[in-house]
Amino acid sequence: MKQIILALMLAVAGIGVAVAANPIREGNMISGHVLVKGSEENIPYATVLIVGSGQGTVSNEEGQFEFKNLPAGKYTLRVSAVGYKTQEKAIEVNKDFTAVVHFQMEEESFMTDEVVVSANRNEVSRKAAPVVVNVMSAKLFEMVNSTDLAKTLNYQSGLRVENNCQNCGFPQVRINGLEGPYSQILINSRPVISALSGVYGLEQIPVNMIERVEVVRGGGSALFGANAVGGTINIITKDPINNSFQVSSMFSNMDGKSWEQYMGGNVSLVSKDNSYGIALYESYRNRNPYDRDGDGFSELGKLNMNTFGFRAYYRPTHFSRINLEYHTTNEFRRGGNKFDLQPHEADITEQTKHIINSGGLSYDLFWREYKHKISLYGSIQHTDRNSYYGAQKDMNAYGKTDDLTWVAGGMYVGNMNNCLFAPATFTGGLEYQNNSLHDVMTGYHRDMQQDVRIASAFVQNEWKMNVLTMLVGARLDKHNLIDKLIFSPRVNLLYKPTEDFQARLTYSTGFRAPQAYDEDLHVTAVGGEGVQIKLADNLREERSNSYSGSVDWTTHLGHWQANILVEGFYTDLRHVFVLEDIGKNDVGDVIKERRNGNGARVYGANLDAKIAHGKEAQLQLGFTAQRSRYTREEVWTQVDGKDLTTKRMPRTPDYYGYFTFSSAPLKNFDFSLSGTYTGKMIVPHYAGYIAEDRMETTPQFFDLNLKLNYTFVLHDHIKFQLNTGVQNIFNSFQKDLDKGEFRDAGYFYGPTQPRTFFIGFKIMN
Template sequence: MKKYLAGALAALLMHLVCLAEEAPEARQRPSDAHITGHVVDARTGEHLAYATVAIEGTTLGMATDATGHYFLKNLPSGRFTLTASSMGYRTERQTVEVVAGKTLEVNFELEGSALAVEEVVVSASRTEQNKRFSPTIVSVASERLFDATASCNLSETMSFQSGLRVENNCGNCGTTQLRINGLEGHYSQVLLDSRPIFSSLSAVYGLEQLPVAMVERVEVVRGGGSALFGSSAIGGVVNIITKEPQRNSLSLSNTTQIIEGGTADYNTSLNGSFVSDDYRMGVYLFGMVRDRASYDHNGDGFSDIPQLNSETAGFRAYYRTSAYTRLTAEYHHIHEFRRGGNAFDQPPHMADIAEQLNHRIDGGGLSFDWFSRDGRSQLGIYTSAQGIVRDSYYGAERNADAYGATTDRTLVAGAQFSHRFVRLLFLPSELTLGAEYNYNGLHDKYLGYGRDFRQTTRSGGFFFQNEWQSERLNFLVGGRLDKHNLMKRPVFSPRVNLRYSPVAWVGLRASYSSGYRAPQAYNEDLHIDALDHKISIIRLDPNLRPEYSHSVSASVDFTRSFGRVQTNLLVEGFYTMLDDVFTLEKVGEDAQGNIIRERRNASGATVGGVSAELKAGIPGRFEVQLGYTFQRSRYNEPERWSDEVEPQRRMFRSPDHYGFLTADCTVVRDLSLSLFGTFTGRMLVQHNAGVIAHDAETLTPAFWDMGLRLRYDLRLTRQLRLELSTGVKNLFDSFQRDLDYGAGKDASYVYGPSLPRSYFVGAKFAF
């Protein structure tokens, strides 16, 4: 799969490049129309190195050099808007008139911003938009957060957003899932560069497999998003935006983490960005190697954290075929091996318990973007694909027949067109139209368990929306029509969003959206548990019906400055109704003695609550962010998961209270201190029989998972710096105290922080 996909991407890229070179515009003489200038800090006057300067409505842009200066060459003539942006600063704009044969000097003074409330996001409406004026609340996790929380992969950082929780679901293989507003991971749509190539299989371990070195930012939209992004966006949308080359740079870093007891986790990454002198071409290369030994917390000889070895490599590249067209290509390869259980020096079938997985993942995509010369229209054509080959072993009692093999193929292709009207009815507006095709072919085979599962899903969708826009008012109406091959009828998912600002520092928002999930296998359905010397397998009810949702939300957003202190307070209420909600029920054992759990429809459920988020900071000095969520997740009728336990209305693993804290302070120049942590309230967790005599439910204790990080920057030369860091994670050692013991353990009975108290040191050379 890897060589075919890489070859196809390379061939298509070369073909489009050749076509672009033949275009008349590519043969035109240089215009000798240039813009030069510098970008400085408005308060200190210090030049800002590597700030981004771009011309809106075109593909043209560059980063300032180490001295804070830039030089845009041979530009097309006309009237344009020039923007300057840098991390930690507000974006500034200036209108310029570009004339052939003339050079303009345009300088920028950027005001510091500790809160990043005016970032440009794409997930709210599938087009670039200022977050502050978006009709939908979009949370952003950026490189600043990755650094402050000492995160090496996305699973370590996504809990630091309101309404989000990352939890560990298996002590043997370490599966994780991201919950949004209390709903399980398969209720959320994970996107890579706005493309839904994360299939059910890749979502099982996906967030832990993606290193932050390849990620520019992660945008999160809470609540139903199917009107834009298709099936499985009931809980929300997680859009992972990969890094794009801006300037020539190179970095090498290592973080070594030592778990109490001596188990080490090594993370080493090498990344480089390279652009041509005329900024017409660029490529960002990334690679990471991770090595972690297994960890046994309670000394029973069975792992509580699995062995993990992985290698990740890939690139993102662009080619500006003209000032108004651009071709972008992305490719990534991930190889990951993980194993939990015991007898690690033996083949898995010689262990009392073994869960072993060997993933080989290859994916990539191509997109072509066109901008009209008047800057009002944009067309994007894209295709993305991902292939997974997984060799696995899920077994107990030294079962030699527990080996399995899985293949998974995902393809996405589509087009999107947007046009800005100067005035439509009563306000300026932007119309967005698009069509998208999704294919997934899954073959999951465990012949020793009599399982040979094949699933092919195909869906075609058409989406549209119109957003009326002004500084005080945004009103969006849209919808998506999907036809899924596992559903008899097409599904229409409407969406309505409203933002109103009575004064500049207050934003009021309200929204409604609907969504659906097709009756297909999802991530946990492709995972096999070892319980009580037996295997637990999930199967689908042959009469499984689609699940539908209706979501409403309302929020108030305050942004004010008090002297140099900038503040932002967001309070949001949300409520989601689920019809024919999917549940899991233990229905007995098969002829081989395997425990069978069946995916069935329940009558319905509701999830509702309130989240609050407070940010405050002084640019360049400190930034603090607090988030808290109160919610209730309940089935309409009591649901039974085991004959040994009374039916329960409360959803499992869904605490009523949870929150987070991040604080970053510059102690002195080049020395910073970060404090970060999450709080998880009491929640109901299933405990399967094995170590205990009968199936049971446990109301877990509340816990904090806190961390500290100290970082010092050494400026070796004007362009070369060395970052040194050290710290501790899970400061209070809140790791679960009542883990099961022995070969009959319930590996899914885990609920605390993913790691015990751990210490880390890091070093990064950056050029």
């Protein structure tokens, strides 16, 4: 018996030696572990991406992750997790053994090196981007209790959102003081937001469809074409990374007078091998009209909106990816009075019904270990709008608008080990945009058809030296309404001596092409007169030259982490569009001609600062000091045959800013404070309620908000969160509102909503 036991022991030992000498082999695979540096604690639910491929996963509850069936070659992994510094590591995969990698993550109070795409159309760390890219994340949306994009953009230096109409309440974003049409809004880097859909577009984009918003201030036409004069706002929608869900609901009350209800839901599903995935979202919003001054006419109109959409991907191979997305919005909004009657039975009504459908398809192909990439893409948006813009019970103020925008293109990205004098990344592409709009308002004799076609080509090369990065790029656009080719160059320099310090110098250009449709037409139409707009002969595009310099520094002060970004900017606008009355036609409609006027200059400084101590205290603030001036006095109205002029741009304060503060003093409880400051500005005030036109100087405003959250952890890692709070605590709101049927609806400024109490819940995993 002893001999048998001894033989078995020797056999087991022999097997162990054999296994040790010949370990189990499973090639074409990466196995990793995400840990806290120092304590070696596991970090669950960290996001792990293969840089440049769009392929990703999340770590499990033990902090482990895997990528299987990878072709042999070199890869770069990027790991990010809330509260930790993002890390990248290079790793080589072969067909014989599993590649094992460990990430020991350092704690970080706030992220300073997010991945962005708006700097050069490629995925790059924000710290390595050649231009300043500011990022707004889902955390900010939660802190300021935002349900749509319009309520969020104020919390970025250089940006300010205002409501420009008492009746319909259309919001407009200004970048560095330049009004809405000078800013280009992109969805996943595609310019599918047309002049029509841009009128109410900021409110029609719910935040639960957004992964992040990237903002680039200054001219961006070298990358993204027309309208990127003041800056670019790039909305990146949620991509499926892991299996997750979230359901939320909120009730709010404005000033004790008007109720609003919001509901939203998100689901994300990903296959085990990450070969396909889909992220879906849905939101519903219903707001009753709000009458601030008791005159029976709304300051904020009735709003009912449903949105639904998804973003999905499929990987035919490890070196290719197909992306598909779809979004639909069904919106009804109405402002004015007598909401229980038909529009033409009220004294004033602005009413629109929008049905918006948009989608996109793209194909990415990589080769040579992701060093080269070709992307083919197409996006489309169709808007069907039925409207009523009328006053004095006008039966003829009904209208219908059909708008179709699409863009298609291709892009190549190549990484070179050496190009002339340093390693470089080359990007080049072709793009074609088309917008067809048909706006009919028969009562005002308006039947406007507008077709805009733009063919474009762009190139850029980014040289990466030890501490210096230089990017040179240009774009050519052929616009069907402009005879000559439009050339838009850019030059960017990044000096990065350490990981925590970046200095940038930027020269960029932008242009804005002419078009007959104008978002201010609805205001004039409500005044009871028809308007026709024609383009002047030899009309030139508006051009901008933007110069900026910035310093971005991150440091640690004991257990505190701090970051400061200071940016100076100067933008020179030329050939500015102006509308001038040139008479009336045979049926009495006013004819206005769009001409090139004088120029303008916008210059100043933006400051962004952050300081944090873990989750216990996180403070961020931003402030802008600027001047926005025309080069010559501009006529804004006539009174008794006399021109009234201004050299200062209306609706642009010289000083404005924001702050956010969050703290989690207890494990399950956190709170946030946020606020915006708006300095004095001038606003045109037209006759109707007042006797004659005059330019008003507004007071300054400070808008303060508070939000409280308590989270219950249920079984299977399901969380239930209760939240409550108040927005605009001091009820800071315009006090000199016009009243009645003949009010100037455009004389509306300051915070976009009064004191608002809210309560809500959220269920998530």
